[in-house]
Amino acid sequence: MPVRQREKPFGLAKPETPHGEIVILEERCKGCGFCVEYCPHHVLIVSKKYNAKGYHPPGVMRAELCVNCGFCRMICPEFAIYTYEPKTGEKP
Amino acid sequence: MSVLNELEKASLSPSAGQTGPEKHPMDDFMRMDRMPHIWCSTCGIGVSVNCFAKALEKCGTPLDEVVVVSGIGCTGRVAGYVKVDSFHTTHGRAIPFATGLKLANPKLKVIVFSGDGDLVAIGGNHFLNAARRNIDLTVICLNNSNYAMTGGQLASTTPKGSVLTTSPFGSFEEPFNLPFLAESVGAVYVARWTSLHIYNQTNSMVEAIKKPGFKFIEILAPCPTIYERQQKFGDGLDRLRWYCDNSDIRNGANTKDVDIRLNERVIVGTFVDTERPTYLESMNAQYKEKLGDRYKPYEG
Amino acid sequence: MKADPRGVLTGSHYIDGDFACCEGALAAGCRFIAGYPITPSTEIVERFARRAPMIEGALFIQMEDELAASIAIQGAVWAGKKAMTVTSGPGFSLMMEHIGLAAMTETPCVFVDVQRGGPSTGLPTLPGQADMMQARWGSHGDYEIIALSPNSPQECFDLTIEAFNLAEQYRVPVMFMMDESVGHMMERVVIPSADKIEVTPRRYTKLPPGEYLPFKPADDLVPDMFKAGDGYRLHVTGLTHDFRGYPDMNAEVQEQLVHRLVNKIRLNAPKIWRYEEIDVKDADVVVVTFGITSRLAIDALGLARKQGIKVGMLRLIVAWPFPEQRITELASQGKALVMAEMNYGQLFFEVERCARGKVPVVLAGHGGGAVHKVEDIAEKIMEAYRCRS
Numbered sequence: 001m002p003v004r005q006r007e008k009p010f011g012l013a014k015p016e017t018p019h020g021e022i023v024i025l026e027e028r029c030k031g032c033g034f035c036v037e038y039c040p041h042h043v044l045i046v047s048k049k050y051n052a053k054g055y056h057p058p059g060v061m062r063a064e065l066c067v068n069c070g071f072c073r074m075i076c077p078e079f080a081i082y083t084y085e086p087k088t089g090e091k092p
Numbered sequence: 093m094s095v096l097n098e099l100e101k102a103s104l105s106p107s108a109g110q111t112g113p114e115k116h117p118m119d120d121f122m123r124m125d126r127m128p129h130i131w132c133s134t135c136g137i138g139v140s141v142n143c144f145a146k147a148l149e150k151c152g153t154p155l156d157e158v159v160v161v162s163g164i165g166c167t168g169r170v171a172g173y174v175k176v177d178s179f180h181t182t183h184g185r186a187i188p189f190a191t192g193l194k195l196a197n198p199k200l201k202v203i204v205f206s207g208d209g210d211l212v213a214i215g216g217n218h219f220l221n222a223a224r225r226n227i228d229l230t231v232i233c234l235n236n237s238n239y240a241m242t243g244g245q246l247a248s249t250t251p252k253g254s255v256l257t258t259s260p261f262g263s264f265e266e267p268f269n270l271p272f273l274a275e276s277v278g279a280v281y282v283a284r285w286t287s288l289h290i291y292n293q294t295n296s297m298v299e300a301i302k303k304p305g306f307k308f309i310e311i312l313a314p315c316p317t318i319y320e321r322q323q324k325f326g327d328g329l330d331r332l333r334w335y336c337d338n339s340d341i342r343n344g345a346n347t348k349d350v351d352i353r354l355n356e357r358v359i360v361g362t363f364v365d366t367e368r369p370t371y372l373e374s375m376n377a378q379y380k381e382k383l384g385d386r387y388k389p390y391e392g
Numbered sequence: 393m394k395a396d397p398r399g400v401l402t403g404s405h406y407i408d409g410d411f412a413c414c415e416g417a418l419a420a421g422c423r424f425i426a427g428y429p430i431t432p433s434t435e436i437v438e439r440f441a442r443r444a445p446m447i448e449g450a451l452f453i454q455m456e457d458e459l460a461a462s463i464a465i466q467g468a469v470w471a472g473k474k475a476m477t478v479t480s481g482p483g484f485s486l487m488m489e490h491i492g493l494a495a496m497t498e499t500p501c502v503f504v505d506v507q508r509g510g511p512s513t514g515l516p517t518l519p520g521q522a523d524m525m526q527a528r529w530g531s532h533g534d535y536e537i538i539a540l541s542p543n544s545p546q547e548c549f550d551l552t553i554e555a556f557n558l559a560e561q562y563r564v565p566v567m568f569m570m571d572e573s574v575g576h577m578m579e580r581v582v583i584p585s586a587d588k589i590e591v592t593p594r595r596y597t598k599l600p601p602g603e604y605l606p607f608k609p610a611d612d613l614v615p616d617m618f619k620a621g622d623g624y625r626l627h628v629t630g631l632t633h634d635f636r637g638y639p640d641m642n643a644e645v646q647e648q649l650v651h652r653l654v655n656k657i658r659l660n661a662p663k664i665w666r667y668e669e670i671d672v673k674d675a676d677v678v679v680v681t682f683g684i685t686s687r688l689a690i691d692a693l694g695l696a697r698k699q700g701i702k703v704g705m706l707r708l709i710v711a712w713p714f715p716e717q718r719i720t721e722l723a724s725q726g727k728a729l730v731m732a733e734m735n736y737g738q739l740f741f742e743v744e745r746c747a748r749g750k751v752p753v754v755l756a757g758h759g760g761g762a763v764h765k766v767e768d769i770a771e772k773i774m775e776a777y778r779c780r781s
Contacts, residue, residue, distance in 0.1 A: 025114055030133035033329045038288075055133065074146060074290045077131065077138020079116045091117045123627070126638060156623040161467075172627055172639060177620040179470065180629035180639075181463060182493050188426075188460035192467025192475070193620060195451055196424050200471065200621050221456040379445045387445055392471075 020068025020083035020092075022060050028080035031055030035072035035081050041065040044072065068092055121145040121155070123175050130169060134328025136287035136313025137167055137234055141174065143290055144205070144232070147297035158201045161190040163215065165241045166315075167207035167234040184214030187222045190229050198228070198372055198392045201301060208235040208249040208310075212268055216248075223277040223306045225371045230300045230307045233270065236315035237352075244318035251354040255322050269351035270310045275364050280305035282347065282364035286312040286335040287328075289360060296362060304370050312358060393593045395419050395553075397586035398447055404582050409575040410435035412545040413504060413568070415583060416552025417476050418443060421591050422502070423450040424475040426464035428457055428483060431516040432572040433506035436478045449473075458483035462490035466499045470628065472619040474556055474594075476502040480572075481510045484523055484530070492531030493630050494565035495653060498607070498615065500594065502555045504568040506575040507683075509760035519572040520760030521683055522735035527567040528712045534650050536657035538664060539567040539712035541682040545579045551709065557592035558664065562656055563614050569711060571734070573684040573763055601625065607649070608635040613656040661713040668707040675704030677776045678722050679756075680743050681732040682708040684763055689732050692769035699770075701777050711739065719746035728776040732756040732769050752779035 022043070029051055036044045036058050043066045047059030058081065060066075066083060070092025073082040084091045122145070131137045148158060155176050162171040164183035171178035181189045186204045194202045204211075211233050212219055222229060238256050239245040245258040249267045256263065274282045281303055283296040293311060300307035314320055314331035325331065335358070342350075343361040350359040369377065376389040399418035407415070414436045417425070425444075427437035437452065444450040455461040458479055465475035479487060484505045494501055507523045509515025527539045538558050542551045552568060559566040597604045597616035601624045609615045618624045631639035632646050657664070671693070672678055681689045686707045696703045706722070708715065719742075723729065728751050731740040740755040747753050756772035758764050 025116060027114075028116075028128060030128070032134040034134070034139070034332065037329060037332070053128075071290070073117070074142055074294070075139055075288075076142065077135060078128065079118055079122065079138075079142065082117055123638075155625065157621055159620045172629060176625050178627045179467075179620075180627065180631065181466075182489055182630060185459060185463045185490070188455060188464045189467040191453070191455075191460075192424070192426060192464035192469075193471045194467075195453060195464075196468035196471035196473045196475075197619075197621055217456050218460050221460070383445060388448055390445075390449075390451060392449070 018068045018085055019064075020066040021086050022063065022066055022072070022081065022083050024058055024060070025080045026051045026057040028078045029055055029057035030078050031057070032077060034075045034077070038075055039072055040069060041067065118142065118145045121148070121175055123173055126173060129173050131166060132317045134314060134316045135166070136236065136311070136315070136328060137170065139287045139290060140232065140234055140293065140311050140313065141170055143294040144174075144297055147294045147301060150294070150298050151301050153201050153301065157199060158203065159193055161186045161193065161202065161204050163206040163210035165207040165210050165239065166236070167205065168210060168241075170205045184210055185218065186210065187215055187218040187229065187231065191222055191227050194228055195372070196392065202229050203301070204229055204231045206233065207240075208233055208237065208270070209239045209247040212270065212273065213248040220277045223274060223279045223308070226278060226280065226305045226368050226374075228304050228306070228370045228372070230297070231309070232297065233308065233310045234313050235270065235310050236313045236319055238315060238319045240315050240318045244322055251352050253354045254319070256319070257322070267352065269347070270308075271350050271363050272347040274308040275347045278306070278368065279308045279364065280366050280368050281307035283308075283362040284310040284312065284350065284360050286339055286358070286360060287314060288332045288335045288339075292341070292360070299362075299365070305368055312360075393591050395586040395589035395591045396421055399450070400583060400586040400589065402583050402585045404580060406578060407545060407581055408435065408578045409542070409545040409548040409570060410506065411439050412548040412581045413552050413570065413575075414439040414443065415581070416549040417502070417556070418447065418450070419549070419583065419586070419589055420474065420553040420556035422474045422476050422556060423447070424465060424468035424473040425452050425477065426455045426461040426468070426475070427452070427478045428455055428461050430480045430483045432508055432575050433478045433480050433504060435575070436504060436506075458486040459490065462487035462503065463493065465501050466490065466494055466497070469499050469501050470620050474560075476504060478504040478506070480506050480508050480516075481514060481520070481523055482512070484526065488530040491537070491565050492533060492535060495531070495535035495537060496630050497628050498563040498653070499565065500559035500563050502552070502559055502566050502568055504570065507569060507571040515761050517572065518761045519684060519734060519763060521571055521685065521733050522738060522760060524569060524711060524733070524735070525738045527569055534654055536654050537565055537567055537712060538562065538657065538710065539569050541569045541708055541711045542574055543683050543686045543707065544574065545577060545581045548574060549581050549583060553589060553591065557590070560592045560594050561614070562660065563617065564657065567712070569683070571683050605635040606637045607633060609652060612660065613652055657713055662717070664710055664713055665715045665718070666709040667715055667718065668709060670705040670707070672704035672706060672722070675702050675727055676780065677701060677703045677728045677730060677773050679703065679705045679730045679732050679769070679773060680708065680719070680739070681705065682711055682739070683734075685732050685734055688764045688766050689769055691766040692732075692773060695766060695770040696773040699774065701773060703773050708739075714739070714742045714746070716746045719743055720748065723747035723750040726751060726780075728780040729753045730756050730769070730772050730776045732764065732772070734758050734760045734764065752776055754779065
């Protein structure tokens with residue numbers, strides 16, 4: 001189901017920027033930093049907390065800026081982070 | 093909507109990224125009972141497996157028909173982690189094993205996922221001949237420029253001048269130019285991407301899996317614990333930053349020009365995308381011509 | 393299960409051992425051969441290349457080397473076919489790693505070795521029998537295989553079917569040890585109709601995905617098999633693995649897995665042993681032999697009997713597992729043993745070991761390149777007889 005609405009002629013409806021909720025599976029993280037580095041909106045930071053393996057998992061700094069692009073999910077080597085669109089459940 | 097139900101049960105607050113239910117969308121694809129995998133932090137292999145999972149989802153191929161064959165090495169461990177029929181064979185011989193699988197049951201989608209040393213050094217002969225024959229295989233070659241599993245020895249894809257345990261004073265051998273090699277022996281699809289180019293990787297894998305014939309995708313991956321450490325380069329993230337600044341996407345480039353030199357820019361892209369009859373198509377055509385109606389086309 | 397009539401060339405033929413082996417494979421249901429040309433085995437694959445297009449589901453591919461051939465057949469087996477590869481001494485040496493892989497992953501397949509003079513390039517067009525120990529011990533690590541040895545083109549046909557049946561029954565690679573003489577000898581081969589040929593089908597699991605454990609053995613120490621594409625989504629590896637097939641590298645799992653692989657053959661050995669005995673009952677000397685040498689040994693028996701020696705012959709049909717029990721019995725009965733083989737001592741050491749020093753064991757060996765001289769074997773029989781007293 002498309003989340004974005006095309007901009008209709010005569011200004012009838014405005015396109016909406018999608019928004020994603022981030023789920024971090026902290027215990028899987030090996031602290032590579034790929035998601036933090038390459039999030040286009042710099043939503044994530046390297047948190048100060050430790051997981052059981054001794055790595056610093058990512059933390060969410062600016063959750064409202066996540067646009068559900070899915071880059072963090074795809075670049076994570078550990079399958080430790082993903083996003084979803086709350087209204088539709090779409091996971092990119 | 094079941095996702096929302098699950099999340100409601102976990103009472104996730106929408107404004108903060110808390111740990112949700114311990115399930116990732118790609119978990120059905122992985123052998124979760126074997127996780128965490130053995131690959132190092134900032135290694136590029138996990139990224140490619142993630143892209144591969146996405147590519148299979150995009151292709152829509154039923155996972156029961158997919159078979160992954162790998163050889164020995166760090167990348168060779170991929171077969172053990174993906175939840176499809178998978179075979180972890182001997183060093184260098186993933187391609188002939190996959191050939192036997194594919195020819196015995198042509199309905200299978202056979203993917204060879206292995207490392208650079210495994211595929212083109214010890215397995216070089218098989219690589220050349222399977223490409224020449226155009227056996228219907230997708231070969232994903234993860235090139236981390238060394239033999240990582242055994243501690244970082246010189247490989248046939250190591251850029252000249254690299255310091256590795258069997259070239260402690262810097263290597264003086266010219267490495268393979270893998271896309272050039274693959275094109276020259278007849279691969280119908282040749283692409284190279286880095287671990288950073290995740291969308292391109294995924295799309296290449298989708299294109300390759302859907303196409304008949306021998307397809308070759310080279311992925312330049314960081315090897316933090318072994319290669320990057322021995323070059324005193326940093327970790328995998330430093331290498332990804334280097335790829336970001338030093339890679340050029342040139343689709344359709346002449347594969348002669350895409351060789352890799354130490355500390356020089358790398359060229360990535362989809363270089364070759366042609367058509368040619370596959371081994372079984374050629375076989376059926378030949379026998380039909382020579383034997384006429386007595387011959388029933390081979391279907392497995 | 394009866395043989396598939398599409399692969400059975402019923403009739404009386406005048407063909408050589410190599411051709412008979414190919415026909416035997418087809419009769420047994422083999423539908424995939426990956427080979428590499430090497431004298432004197434090439435005729436087997438040449439025949440299969442000619443026959444395969446006309447048999448539904450059969451495919452021949454000439455691979456780029458023996459390493460590829462020996463593993464391509466294993467890929468074909470895991471995709472559901474019966475498969476065989478064919479080679480001689482130098483190629484057999486190359487295949488060793490994959491024989492080990494087949495033993496470890498319990499892949500049923502047949503490796504035909506048409507032995508020639510060795511070592512190294514040796515005598516490509518002349519017979520030898522010097523790969524017998526290599527068939528058993530060639531690959532690294534602990535494992536057991538079954539090896540058969542025909543002595544005529546008719547046996548090349550019959551025993552190839554037997555080889556496939558044993559491979560399927562015990563999920564083990566089977567070595568079919570021919571030699572150049574038997575391979576290139578032309579004799580009458582009678583191929584019966586398909587309903588008279590017994591073929592052992594592959595024992596696939598009846599359990600659904602999720603319940604089935606691919607390396608959990610049944611009571612006969614052999615696990616049920618599965619094939620790729622059936623929805624089981626399982627992992628097969630050459631690393632030491634547990635019942636699920638997952639690599640689990642420690643001493644306990646090594647004991648659980650490898651000891652079973654070895655016991656699979658050792659404990660079932662009495663059911664696998666096969667040998668032919670001639671005049672052994674009241675013999676004072678027994679000639680143990682196999683393959684082409686057995687045909688010379690029979691004439692040597694005649695010569696020795698003329699000298700008044702009571703001599704018999706034990707011809708090995710299954711060479712590995714070695715029939716230790718029978719040899720020990722013969723030795724306990726005080727029969728001197730002569731090992732007639734075309735090498736400088738290979739199965740001779742097995743016979744000596746099994747005789748446990750109770751009787752003299754004499755080697756009637758020959759380096760290969762030509763078959764034994766009958767007089768030479770007869771002389772060794774007389775030497776054994778003299779040593780006895």
